[in-house]
Amino acid sequence: MRILFVHPNYRSGGAEIAGTWPPAWVAYLSGPLKRAGFDDIHFIDAMTEEIDDDELTRRMAELQPDVVGTTSITPSIYAAERVLEIAAFTVPNAVRVLGGVHATFMYKQVLSEAPHIDVIVRGEGEEIAVELFSAISEGRWPRGRADIKGLAYRELDTIIATPAADTVKDMSTLVPDWGVLDWNLYTYTPLGTRVAIPNLARGCPFTCSFCSQ
Numbered sequence: 001m002r003i004l005f006v007h008p009n010y011r012s013g014g015a016e017i018a019g020t021w022p023p024a025w026v027a028y029l030s031g032p033l034k035r036a037g038f039d040d041i042h043f044i045d046a047m048t049e050e051i052d053d054d055e056l057t058r059r060m061a062e063l064q065p066d067v068v069g070t071t072s073i074t075p076s077i078y079a080a081e082r083v084l085e086i087a088a089f090t091v092p093n094a095v096r097v098l099g100g101v102h103a104t105f106m107y108k109q110v111l112s113e114a115p116h117i118d119v120i121v122r123g124e125g126e127e128i129a130v131e132l133f134s135a136i137s138e139g140r141w142p143r144g145r146a147d148i149k150g151l152a153y154r155e156l157d158t159i160i161a162t163p164a165a166d167t168v169k170d171m172s173t174l175v176p177d178w179g180v181l182d183w184n185l186y187t188y189t190p191l192g193t194r195v196a197i198p199n200l201a202r203g204c205p206f207t208c209s210f211c212s213q
Contacts, residue, residue, distance in 0.1 A: 004065035010076035072100035
């Protein structure tokens, strides 16, 4: 089964001043997926490579993936939705998957406004992705989706959320596949050196009202 991950082409105009940042999410997903036997994984960093819709369409058509996945923070949600819209037209038989913090908490709105999204992964995606992609590979999708924790999807006119999956209790159990990234793309401008962003902890210790409430 061929998997394509795409980092959406969203730019804030601020953080990019200091450099180009490696999207760690794809390494953290690819690691457990490869250990589960999924070795045909491809990645397109549309943000860092400044890939427009036409070029993304061309690359998708060339790869012909069985699954297309992307991620979302709130500012990038519409760029992420656009990635999966392109996938719907270019590789219509591929399962289209969205993850990330925005999709996790706003899954009802996202699924309501973006019919081209097949399924949302809610929460930390490493273990959920292995279960989801195994179901797709083994022909248990979509009939077996209700048995997988941490998903949200549409069933006719109803949006379904399965029970939340457990959080990762021990970060040392996560072994990212850093080889999925092209390290020549990522530099920290002030020092002129390559940059990596490993996850040493997850979650936020603060209780800002606009977020925690």
